[in-house]
Amino acid sequence: EKWKNFIYDLFHQASIGSLFYFAEPIPWQLFDLRSILDEDSERLFIIDLVWCDSSITSVHLQSSSSREGPAVLCGIKCAK
Numbered sequence: 001e002k003w004k005n006f007i008y009d010l011f012h013q014a015s016i017g018s019l020f021y022f023a024e025p026i027p028w029q030l031f032d033l034r035s036i037l038d039e040d041s042e043r044l045f046i047i048d049l050v051w052c053d054s055s056i057t058s059v060h061l062q063s064s065s066s067r068e069g070p071a072v073l074c075g076i077k078c079a080k
Contacts, residue, residue: 017077024071
């Protein structure tokens with residue numbers, strides 16, 4: 001629950017145009033981050049996310065835990 005509250009507050013308090021960089025040894029928290037955004041249907045902004053790790057060119061790896069090195073997800077906050 002602390003992780004969810006942290007992500008919710010971070011995205012809501014950030015300015016439009018803010019850049020985000022998340023890196024984890026394994027991607028479970030980054031998968032969770034994406035689901036938190038999907039649950040927040042009342043937000044007035046979009047977070048465009050892109051995988052910037054070894055799965056960047058292999059779409060089938062983006063939803064798995066298989067990566068070379070850490071899982072890296074970057075995003076930018078945009079207006080809806």
